[in-house]
Amino acid sequence: MTDFSALVREANLINGAWVQADDGRTVEVTNPATGEVIARVPNCGAAETQRAIEAAHAAFPILSGMALGERVALLRRLHQAIMDNLEPMAAMLTAEQGKPLAEARAEVTSSAGYVLWFAEEVRRADGAIIPAPTAGRRLLTTRHPVGVVAAITPWNFPSSMLARKLAPALATGCTTIVKPATATPLSGLVWGHLAEQAGYPAGAVNILTGSARAIGGEITANPKVRKLTFTGSTEIGKELIRQCAGTVKRVSMELGGNAPFIVFDDADLEAAVSGAMIAKFRNAGQTCVCTNRLYVQSGIYDRFVKAFSDRVAALKVAPGIEPGAEQGPMIDEAAIAKMEELLGDALSHGGALTTGGKRHARGGLFFEPTVVAAANEQMRIAREEIFGPIAAIYPFETEAEAIAAANDTEFGLAAYAYTRDLARIFRLQDGLEYGLIGINEVLIVAPEIPFGGIKESGMGKEGGHQGIDDFLETKYTCIGGL
Numbered sequence: 001m002t003d004f005s006a007l008v009r010e011a012n013l014i015n016g017a018w019v020q021a022d023d024g025r026t027v028e029v030t031n032p033a034t035g036e037v038i039a040r041v042p043n044c045g046a047a048e049t050q051r052a053i054e055a056a057h058a059a060f061p062i063l064s065g066m067a068l069g070e071r072v073a074l075l076r077r078l079h080q081a082i083m084d085n086l087e088p089m090a091a092m093l094t095a096e097q098g099k100p101l102a103e104a105r106a107e108v109t110s111s112a113g114y115v116l117w118f119a120e121e122v123r124r125a126d127g128a129i130i131p132a133p134t135a136g137r138r139l140l141t142t143r144h145p146v147g148v149v150a151a152i153t154p155w156n157f158p159s160s161m162l163a164r165k166l167a168p169a170l171a172t173g174c175t176t177i178v179k180p181a182t183a184t185p186l187s188g189l190v191w192g193h194l195a196e197q198a199g200y201p202a203g204a205v206n207i208l209t210g211s212a213r214a215i216g217g218e219i220t221a222n223p224k225v226r227k228l229t230f231t232g233s234t235e236i237g238k239e240l241i242r243q244c245a246g247t248v249k250r251v252s253m254e255l256g257g258n259a260p261f262i263v264f265d266d267a268d269l270e271a272a273v274s275g276a277m278i279a280k281f282r283n284a285g286q287t288c289v290c291t292n293r294l295y296v297q298s299g300i301y302d303r304f305v306k307a308f309s310d311r312v313a314a315l316k317v318a319p320g321i322e323p324g325a326e327q328g329p330m331i332d333e334a335a336i337a338k339m340e341e342l343l344g345d346a347l348s349h350g351g352a353l354t355t356g357g358k359r360h361a362r363g364g365l366f367f368e369p370t371v372v373a374a375a376n377e378q379m380r381i382a383r384e385e386i387f388g389p390i391a392a393i394y395p396f397e398t399e400a401e402a403i404a405a406a407n408d409t410e411f412g413l414a415a416y417a418y419t420r421d422l423a424r425i426f427r428l429q430d431g432l433e434y435g436l437i438g439i440n441e442v443l444i445v446a447p448e449i450p451f452g453g454i455k456e457s458g459m460g461k462e463g464g465h466q467g468i469d470d471f472l473e474t475k476y477t478c479i480g481g482l
Contacts, residue, residue, distance in 0.1 A: 001321040004088035004095065012042045012209060013192035015055035016202025021210060022047055027182055032098040032329040032365045033319035039096075041185045045214035049177070050222065052206035056148045056175035057224045059203030064145045064173030068123065075119035075171055077198035082112040089190060093159060094320035096184045098328040098365070099283045101320050110447075111163035114463065117447035121468050122171035138479045143472040145173035146250055147226030150219040152212075152240075154231045155181035155331055156286045158188055161254075164451070164462040165229045166191060170204065172471040174227070177219065178207045183331055185209040216240065223247045227471065230254070231288075234411070234456050252460030252470050254288070254452060256385050257413035260406035261291035262428075264399070265299035267418035271440065273307045276391070279416055279442040281315060281369055284327050285389040286335070289414035289436065289445070292386050293375070294393045295402050301395045309354040309371045312391065317360050317369065327389060329365035339367050339388045346372050346379045346392060356389070383409065399424060403431045413453035416442055 010026075011018035020026075025043035030036060042048075063071070082089065090104040097104075130139040151165040158180055169176050180188025188207055195205040208215055219225055220243035229252040230240055237255040244251050261279055263272045279291040296304045318325040330336050336359065343357060356370030367389055375382065375392035382392070396402045406415060415434040419425060425439050435453040438444040445451055450464035460470050 001094070001101070002087040002091040004092040007085060007088050007092055007190045007193065008039055008186055009189040009193055010039050010041055012044055012048065013189070013205065013207045014048065014052045015206065016196075019048075021045070025210075027185075027209065029096055029184075029186060031095050032331055033321075035364060039186055041189065041209040044208050044210035046218040048210075049208055049215045049218040052177045052208055053148060053218070053222050053224050055203035056177055056206055059175045059201055060145075060148060060173075062201050063170070063175055063204050066173065071171060071173060072119050072122065074198050074200060075115055075167065078170075078194060078200075079112050079115040079119065081194040081197045082108065082115065085190075085194070086112075089159065089187070091321075092190065093184075093187050094328075096186050097155065097158060098331065099320050100325040100328055103283060104320065107157055107160045111159045113447045114160070114163040115167045117463070118167040118171040118468060121465060122168075124465065125172065125468055125472060127474070136480060136482045138482060140477050140479070142475050142477065144475060146471055146473050147174060148177070148224055149174040149227045149229065149471065150177045150179070150225045152179045152216065152219075152228070152230045152232065153181060153188060155183040156283060156288070158184040159191075161231045162188055162191055164467065166205070168468045168471045170200070172468060174471050175204045176206065177225070178205070179212070179215050179219070180207065180209060182209065182212065217243070220244050220249070221246065225249060227251070229460070229470070237458065250470060252462070253458040254460075254462060255413075255456065255458040256411055257288045257290070257453065257457055258292045258383070258385055258409045258411040259289060259414040259416065259434075260432075261294045262402050262406060262415075262417040263294070263296045263300060263304055264402075264417070264419040264421070264424065265297045266420045267300065268420065268440075269300060269303060269307065272418040273304065273311060275416065275418060275440075275442040276308055277311055280391045281312070281327055281389055284330055284367075286331060286387050290387070291391075291416060293382060293406075294391055295396050295405060296393055297402070298395055298397055301393075305354060305371070305373045305393055308391070308393070309373075312369045312371050313355040315369045317362065317366055327369055330367055330388060332365065335388060336365060336367055339370075339390060342381050342384070342386060342388075343370065343372070343390055346375065346381050346390075349376060349378045351375055351379065351392070377405075377408075385411070399427070403428070407431075407433045410456040411453070412455035413457035414438070414444075
């Protein structure tokens, strides 16, 4: 595997300096495939966070006051720095998160893509001249950076989720405080190093690791932070929204999912099985847009279960650096325990195990890719986000039944369906209560599209032209006496 040691930062970036926690405490970073400690990062708290916020606040007039062309040039240099370090960044990501190296490369490349997208999109963040209802006036709107932005990112996609937040913030002139997940902090800290290489001024990018409660508490309470953008569980997202209410911060929330995957009788069976493999088992099922419930129409049900189970049984489970690895380890022991608990519940409610079903023979944090047929709504996996390599397959009869079952959840992030019926495609687009819908396709995310859910899956969009809006305030000015 490519050596990534030159990119490892075992310190936090505050106001342009790499520092340790005030009390010297650290947190170990381990490789989930081996259990090896690969780094130790600072265990910071409220005091360090307050200094980072002060630094971002002081740097805000500098970054926001730059000419647009200068900010665009900085983003382009940041994009180039990521691409120049693609292989070591991917190796670092695999080492701390566990995903196969091919998936890690794709994530880092996607991260660079978001940086480049927002370098281009910020040029189009324009205002307007509004026709005045009376003579002698000009009415205009202008757009301005919201201020200091805090970003809290998850462990499953620690690079690309940060890119979606950091890139639009820096593009618009907002300065930032970043809190990466404790399990995967190295992929967040490296962005501080790359931002320095790109030439960002001190305080524009501050990155803190450590206590989520202490760092998050200071971020949400401090009035100098004007926006919080968070990716994580719905439960934590709700708590952060409540905490931000005290200072009326702007919030963007990319929260949990319970994605349905609907296969109709008229679907291309081979394409549907291949799509389900990606949608379910990418990153060992540890993705917010991962399919949680597979609904298969009765006419094709048995053939789908057989073909899908055969493909799942053949998946290569191995450390992410091993050639041909298709599923790596789970992130921690709690994730493994959750798989065992959910599977036990499903089998107790009549589920039929067709493959997998236990910890993998490799030991450690590896779990067998698993398929449960004859799933039903009494099972916990019908309601809870699995976030692991267990696929539950539910039979259905009618289109209306499938849509109703798919929507029977408080979540509304991603949904997928396979059908050759053109009219049905448009009915699904209208009827599915989800922010992201893939029809005959599962790899649907790109910088050009507005990523985000509805209902309790969040608020706000990341990517697309919409992805820059939450980082800008709109001011209206009326000029009279003309």
